[in-house]
Amino acid sequence: MLYEDLNQIVTSLKEAKQGTYKLEKSRCALFFDNIHAFPKNVELESILTFVGEATGKFIKSVTPSPESVSYRQHVSFIELPDDNYKPRVFHPESGYFYTSYYDYATPIDQPIEKKFITRHRLEKKNPEMAVSEVKKPIIYYIDPGCPEPIKTALVEGGKWWSQAFEAAGFKNAFDVRELPAGAHPLDVRYNMIQWVHRSTRGWSYGSSITDPRTGEIIKGHVSLGSLRVRQDFMIAQGIASPYKDDDENSVIMTKMAIDRLHQLSAHEIGHTIGLAHNFAASTNDRSSVMDYPHPYITLDASGKPDFSHAYDDKIGAWDKRTIMYGYSVFKDAADEKVGLEKIILDNHSLGLRFLTDQDARSAGSASPVNHLWDSGADPLSELDRILKVREYAMSQFGLNTIPKGTPVSELEKIFVPVYFMHRYQAEAVSKLIGGLEYNYAVKGFGEITPLRPVEKSIQDKALTSMLNLLTEKNLAIPENIKGWLYPPAFGYGRSGESFSTGASPAFDPLKVYEMASGQLVELLLQPERMARLSNEGRLSAYLKNISESLLNNAENDLIRQSANTAFVSRLLTMTINESTSHFIKAEIFKSLNEYKSRVKKMVKRNKESAFLQYVVKLLDMDSDEISQIKFPSIPTLPPGAPIGSCSLD
Template identity: 45%
Template sequence: WWNQAFEAAGYIDAFQVKVLPDDAHHLDIRYNVINWVHRSTRGWSYGGSVVDPRTGEIIKGNVLLGSLRVRQDYMIASGLLAPFDEGYEQDPRMMEMALSRIRQLSAHEIGHTLGIYHNFASSVNNRASVMDYPHPKVDIINGQLSLENAYDEGIGEWDKRTILYGYQEFPEGIDESYELRKILENTATQGLLYISDNDARPAGGAHPYAHLWEYGDDPTSQLSHILEVRDIALRNFGEAVISMGTPMTYLEDVLVPIYLFHRYQLEATVKLIGGYQYSYNVRGDNQLSPSILDDDLQRKALKEMIKAVDPNVLALPESILDLIPPRPAGIPTSREQFRGNTGPSLDALSMAQTAADAAIGLLLHPQRANRLVEFNARENTLGLEEVIETLLGSTWEQSTKTGYQGVIAEVVNFVVVSHMIELHTSSQANPLTKAKVLAQLERLLDTLEERKDPMAKQASLMIDSYFENPSDFEIPSSLPAPPGSPIGSDLMMCGY
């Protein structure tokens, strides 16, 4: 793929990939090498380089591709498609999705060996870079899920511009600095964005278009779409997601990425709330200057985030709960499954709590809350009070539900209280933010004390205990979700 970028820069067949000669060693400095590593546990694929410290010249590129990624994508595809109707047949769509991803990943890691950083804003430009972390694009066609366009093929437009900037040679007498500046300005004129790790990874991030594991130019609309995909997959979820002869307990392994299918899009959408659009501009260039995100976009994002904690969304179909048995002897539990407090049975309430915790924790992140306070004062955009009032209006202030969805609603209510208290205690929250949260906690307490139901009394006790002795109050926490990124922890990156 990278040959497409080099040819666009005028270097014909300059970049080639061949099978390593039998008599060559993969550590030989003369060869740039892609290593295939088979593993059964999580680990990063990565692309690195051996660089001459005196000149910065890249002497050798070294890529490691882990096989686990193929199995992970294959499992996600089986959960989305439920392809094993007869029990044994192989659906080529699953393997094609997995192979499409590994092709994209190969190009991604090779990009690192060429000296290129991540670009986590490329999805806004129609998947313009292989240096993004792509989420599988799932289309809905006549009510059915399609993976035909799950991953893009070929190098992206931003990648071509990067190679042009980094590898273009200029004839003697040409002002190289001027020509390079023109490349950057033309790239900006084309609307190609570049935002990297430090701005895309943090949970409190503000850039509305810099995200990991998502796609599309409108995060809010994509969250709505992803929730619809998730709903279809959960309604279709059953024995057909595993092949005949597979222990039924493995259904939970497939369920995890499907139930949490929206987790990355939540992280993307929430950045519009208190959003701040900017570029890495320099004096005299034509890139965007920083600006507070349009108020309408923030409000649309808030509305969609609230939908993600609706009990109808969080309630796992009971047909699934009755389908998955506990782990038998010889098949141990691991971090890849949901944690629970119900012993051997699948804990539907803890699952709902974990999913709600992700959305509400992002919504009430202290850095986001601080921006909401400041931006509301500066430009009268969406403010923190309105965010909390909207959240309370969709949870505690709703009429009491009964049954399965009723207890899920109560679980969500307590997640809201916990995160409000956590925000009030946060060392990152500024005094204005704390004051506004305190006012909302007091308002909620007044409302709860007028009610007679046990859950309201329990929440009142919780808030009263916090007010009486905040320094010793232990904030209830939700059980942690299974690992998110399909290749490891959030503390690592795949390359640069």
């Protein structure tokens, strides 16, 4: 069994277009260093060698000989816990992950699928007391190999959870310690926080080994990528440009990166104690560490950046409530039912919200409050605020951004997060358009109001805000910055984190404009957003607003021009897309016809504009030509998330 491809590596590589490989059993062996027997688990590991041909770049980037790749496969046999654990029922508003199974003996009038939250077992020494010591605390152990000051940050951040357990009535219930000498990270009795190295940016993971019968977490296991702390440092560096007189001046940036690690540690541990993301928390007074926080950098009275509130320094109000739901001790089943219901109802009264990945990750999603990497209760004013910080950063950007000894060409990498500082907040603004006010309402748990769209006046403001962004005034790269964007120095190069360029070795501003305007136009024209607007009978007016605004002064504005070509190409593509409904196609054709007549009038006034002639050419295509032409795709934005984190639960 240990020499079988249990993780289906061959299939995964093939599906990811990374190569055709097969397992070479004569080149497989046991890996004795990671074969262990502990009191509650047996760990087995083997080295599997796959031979074949790499067709993608991933394998080539991490191995000297892509034609044969060895991989370590780990298998765990873990003792299931005793029967003394009582599962806790799942509620969509509880904030927890769940485990489920079908009980076919369920009476016909009750749900056949049984859902229980995932959580650790935690018992009070004195269950009758409101606050009690616990029989066995939940302890997480940190990888002793993790370097300082990172190790201390991870320990301190992880310990924030003790605030939540205390609020729920558990004394000394939660702690984070260094893994003691002699203990092994693979021993299932130790919840672990590992510090791992990667080839490129990657997620951090908070995952758990869970009893599939009950949802009881047997072991929490957090893996934090060592590389990603550097992204936060770079964001701060690009804003502060601190190296005018002092090359050692990295205190502010380091502090911000370390502050983020506190938060990241709490976040990933949060997954391993059972919790799902709450992306509605940053619009709800930073109520949870289970959101993805954008660094909240402000400008002080003198106009200088203030990094002191970039990240929160404590557990959130929502986090305390989730621990109450998951871990509170009740005297019997009836008491538990009433108690849990009260917790959910009180969450509503406290104004706390919970929405998770399914309602946030897609750019076409509908919630106006549930976004990744955003800040503040009002996406519109926050976008304006971020644009001011961005403007400040741009005004300072240059040789003072890097310390002595750094090739000037490295400035381009730091310019990526500065230039795209608005990208996530703009996405939050776009979600107001065609947005819906909703939650995971359950009958019997408080007042339920009918679903309603985001107020029209707010949707209009959001559209105006997005369209205002799409001008040279906001998105052009100032000449003083272009002068510092050198081709890569010898020994240095662009990476997957850099802007792509069609003008190699030079930086390519026009390509960046296509990325920046393309991102915003794509947000405006997400198929789901358009479908919702069509359902509200507002799509035609919406498309007309966009096209009129984009054509305004387009001949003289390069950002407007790339926004127009993105707008036209996207709509033309939708006209031949089989998943676009007839209703929507009809509105698109109407919009394109109106757009075309406006452009033709503009051509008469300005016969020299290559841009206008090009747009007319695009609009004159019939469906056969549209299906044959390869529109230049919108260049992909460099990855920009401040620091990756995600859950495998």
